[in-house]
Amino acid sequence: MEKRDIKSLTLEELQAEVVEMGEKKFRAGQLYQWMHQKLARDFDEMTNLSQKFREQLKEKYQYTDLELVDRLISKLDGTEKYLFRLADGNVIESVLMRYHHGNSVCISSQVGCRMGCRFCASTLGGLTRNLTPSEMLDQVYCIQRICGERISNLVVMGTGEPLDNYDHLLRFLRLLTDENGLHISQRNVTVSTCGIVEKMRSLAQEQLQITLALSLHASSQEKRKELMPVAYKYDLEEVLDACRYYFEKTGRRITFEYSLVGGVNDTQQDAQELARLVGDINCHVNLIPVNPIKERDYVESEQAAITAFKNKLEKYRINVTIRREMGRDINGACGQLRKSYIDAEERKQNV
Ligand code: SAH
Numbered sequence: 001m002e003k004r005d006i007k008s009l010t011l012e013e014l015q016a017e018v019v020e021m022g023e024k025k026f027r028a029g030q031l032y033q034w035m036h037q038k039l040a041r042d043f044d045e046m047t048n049l050s051q052k053f054r055e056q057l058k059e060k061y062q063y064t065d066l067e068l069v070d071r072l073i074s075k076l077d078g079t080e081k082y083l084f085r086l087a088d089g090n091v092i093e094s095v096l097m098r099y100h101h102g103n104s105v106c107i108s109s110q111v112g113c114r115m116g117c118r119f120c121a122s123t124l125g126g127l128t129r130n131l132t133p134s135e136m137l138d139q140v141y142c143i144q145r146i147c148g149e150r151i152s153n154l155v156v157m158g159t160g161e162p163l164d165n166y167d168h169l170l171r172f173l174r175l176l177t178d179e180n181g182l183h184i185s186q187r188n189v190t191v192s193t194c195g196i197v198e199k200m201r202s203l204a205q206e207q208l209q210i211t212l213a214l215s216l217h218a219s220s221q222e223k224r225k226e227l228m229p230v231a232y233k234y235d236l237e238e239v240l241d242a243c244r245y246y247f248e249k250t251g252r253r254i255t256f257e258y259s260l261v262g263g264v265n266d267t268q269q270d271a272q273e274l275a276r277l278v279g280d281i282n283c284h285v286n287l288i289p290v291n292p293i294k295e296r297d298y299v300e301s302e303q304a305a306i307t308a309f310k311n312k313l314e315k316y317r318i319n320v321t322i323r324r325e326m327g328r329d330i331n332g333a334c335g336q337l338r339k340s341y342i343d344a345e346e347r348k349q350n351v
Helices: 011-020 025-036 052-059 133-147 160-177 197-204 220-229 237-252 268-278 302-316 338-349
Strands: 067-073 080-085 091-099 102-106 111-114 127-130 153-156 190-195 211-215 255-261 283-289 321-322
Touching: 011 025, 011 052, 011 133, 025 302, 067 133, 067 338, 080 133, 080 338, 091 133, 091 338, 102 133, 127 160, 133 160, 153 338, 160 197, 190 197, 190 255, 197 237, 211 237, 220 237, 237 255, 237 268, 268 283, 268 302, 283 302, 302 321
Parallel strands: 102 153, 153 190, 190 211, 211 255, 255 283, 283 321
Antiparallel strands: 067 080, 080 091, 091 102, 111 127
């Protein structure tokens, strides 16, 4: 029988399990604290639980942990990139970014991705599998343990489409923001999606105070299709309606991510169209100069075009920032570190 993944259980579920094993209910609280506050690496660290109980736990449950494969630290801004190996041998990447408002971790939600965005390195090898809630938590826990500093913010913007792994994502978010765990404030959490409409609407109803970021990247349906195959499934208007609905239900301002690609979506007309599209939505636009990947020939916009784009949006009173690039010297863009690792492993096998 496959062992249950203990770190993905809620406190209530854990209490029921512990009682069933013949232990007192408060033991669940201790166990939960070891896993989600003290960030224990295995059952043996849990010294206030009896040896016998720990042995029973080992028999019954799987205790996930990540193996650190590589850690790169940017000389430019202190950003850290982590490459981790999962129990089944797959590798994933996570990023630690240091801001004046606190430490933010960017996690992966899947091994690979099946969304196929044209400029993104994470999707080149397709989707391998979803990450479990515990594997998402482990990325935060491992980084906090390794860097020794508190993580206060979280973005789900690493490899994978979080809303394509909806149930695990939700469980992860509840555990991460639980007052008995690391208790990261929901307001400090952002989930980024390429725009899976039904799931955006479901998320709106979950009564969470997290920020939803939509990867927009184009100001017309036709252009969006060229960059993001998911646009063949959902019309731009439908996606924007789901954003309006999210704001209506949660009161949380929407973030629109717009990766500027030289000569593709960065003209003054694009900016004007964008202003028209999102003008009635309580939002913030985050412009991301595209980070070119070697498998595609997209180029970054000229600095002048980036500034002009921002100015145009501001003229229409749109809230806009240009994302500060972090960790460019360490393969900063989505999926590039993992991709270069996998490519190198394959080369080794072919010699
Ligand atoms: N699947 C989710 C989250 C992962 S990507 C989503 O689509 O939102 C996080 C953000 O980085 C997305 O906006 C994505 O489009 C963008 N991105 C991916 N590769 C990029 C690149 N090479 N340059 C700039 N932005 C990129």
